[in-house]
Amino acid sequence: MDMLIAIPAVCFYIIALLLVVPGLTSNNGIKTQPVFVTAIIAIALHLLLLKDLILGASGQNLSILNVASLISVIVASLTTFAILKMRIWFLLPVVYSFAAINLFAATMLPGAFITHLESQPQAFIHISLALFSYSTLMIATLYALQLAWLDHKLKRKKSLQINPNIPPLMMVERQLFKIIIVGYGLLTVTLISGYFFIGDIIAQGKTHKAILSLLAWIIYSVLLWGHYRQGWRGRKVVWFSLAGAFLLTLAYFGSRFVKEIIIGS
Incomplete structure (x- = not known):
C-alpha cells in the first residue's frame, strides 16, 4: 500500500524537476x-504516506528516515509556496530531489523509534518547533549555496542577467537573511x-544535542551581528551558514544515525 503512494509521489516530484531544470539552462x-x-x-x-509511516496504534514512529522525510516535505512545501512570490527556481531541483529520495528511503527502509506525543504535549510543541527551525535554516543553507554560486559567476565576469530565472545577487542576499532571521527566531x-518543557534535556544521551x-x-x-553591524557578505556569510547547518544536523541526527543506521539498534 505504501508503495502505491510512494511511486506516484516520486513521479510527480520528477515531473516538477523536468518543468524547472530546462529553464535554468x-x-x-519557467x-x-x-x-x-x-x-x-x-x-x-x-504527507499521506508519512501519515501511514509515522502515525500508528502503538504511538508515533519518529525513526531517523521518517523524520528526515518529514523535514524534506516541510522544506518542499515552504519553497513551493515561495515560488508564487520569489524567483527561487535554482533551489527547487535540490529540494525536490531531496524530498523524493527521503520519501523512497523511508518507504523501502522502515525503522522504529516509537514515541507517545499524545501524552506529552510539551514534547510535541518542542519537536514541532525544532522541525520548523531546522527546515527553515536548511532553506537558508540552500540560499547561501546559491549566493556562493552567483558570486563565483559574477567574479568570473559571466553575465547572469540574461537568464530571467536567475535572481540578482543582492536579492538573493536579502532573502537569505530574511530566512535566517526567521529560522534563528524559531531556533x-x-x-x-x-x-x-523537556525535563531531562541535559540527561545522558541528550546533552550533546543541547550543546550542538x-x-x-x-x-x-555571530553571523547576523557580523552582517548587520560589520557588513559581512560573500564567502564569510556562506561559511557561517554552512557551519550552523552542519552543527544542527549533528545535533538532530548524529546519535540517531549511529544507533539506527550504523549499529542498527
Missing part, C-alpha cells in the same frame, strides 16, 4: 502554475522550550 521562462500544481500533488501524496524558541544546538545558535548570532 536556457533563457526560456511557468509557475504547472510547477506549483505538480509539486503540490507530490507533497500531498508525500531560539526551540532552545527555550527545550529547557522548560546552542553552538549553532551562537554561530547564527
Whole structure:
C-alpha cells in the first residue's frame, strides 16, 4: 500500500524537476502554475504516506528516515509556496530531489523509534518547533549555496542577467537573511522550550544535542551581528551558514544515525 503512494509521489516530484531544470539552462521562462500544481500533488501524496509511516496504534514512529522525510516535505512545501512570490527556481531541483529520495528511503527502509506525543504535549510543541527551525535554516543553507554560486559567476565576469530565472545577487542576499532571521527566531524558541518543557534535556544521551544546538545558535548570532553591524557578505556569510547547518544536523541526527543506521539498534 505504501508503495502505491510512494511511486506516484516520486513521479510527480520528477515531473516538477523536468518543468524547472530546462529553464535554468536556457533563457526560456519557467511557468509557475504547472510547477506549483505538480509539486503540490507530490507533497500531498508525500504527507499521506508519512501519515501511514509515522502515525500508528502503538504511538508515533519518529525513526531517523521518517523524520528526515518529514523535514524534506516541510522544506518542499515552504519553497513551493515561495515560488508564487520569489524567483527561487535554482533551489527547487535540490529540494525536490531531496524530498523524493527521503520519501523512497523511508518507504523501502522502515525503522522504529516509537514515541507517545499524545501524552506529552510539551514534547510535541518542542519537536514541532525544532522541525520548523531546522527546515527553515536548511532553506537558508540552500540560499547561501546559491549566493556562493552567483558570486563565483559574477567574479568570473559571466553575465547572469540574461537568464530571467536567475535572481540578482543582492536579492538573493536579502532573502537569505530574511530566512535566517526567521529560522534563528524559531531556533531560539526551540532552545527555550527545550529547557522548560523537556525535563531531562541535559540527561545522558541528550546533552550533546543541547550543546550542538546552542553552538549553532551562537554561530547564527555571530553571523547576523557580523552582517548587520560589520557588513559581512560573500564567502564569510556562506561559511557561517554552512557551519550552523552542519552543527544542527549533528545535533538532530548524529546519535540517531549511529544507533539506527550504523549499529542498527
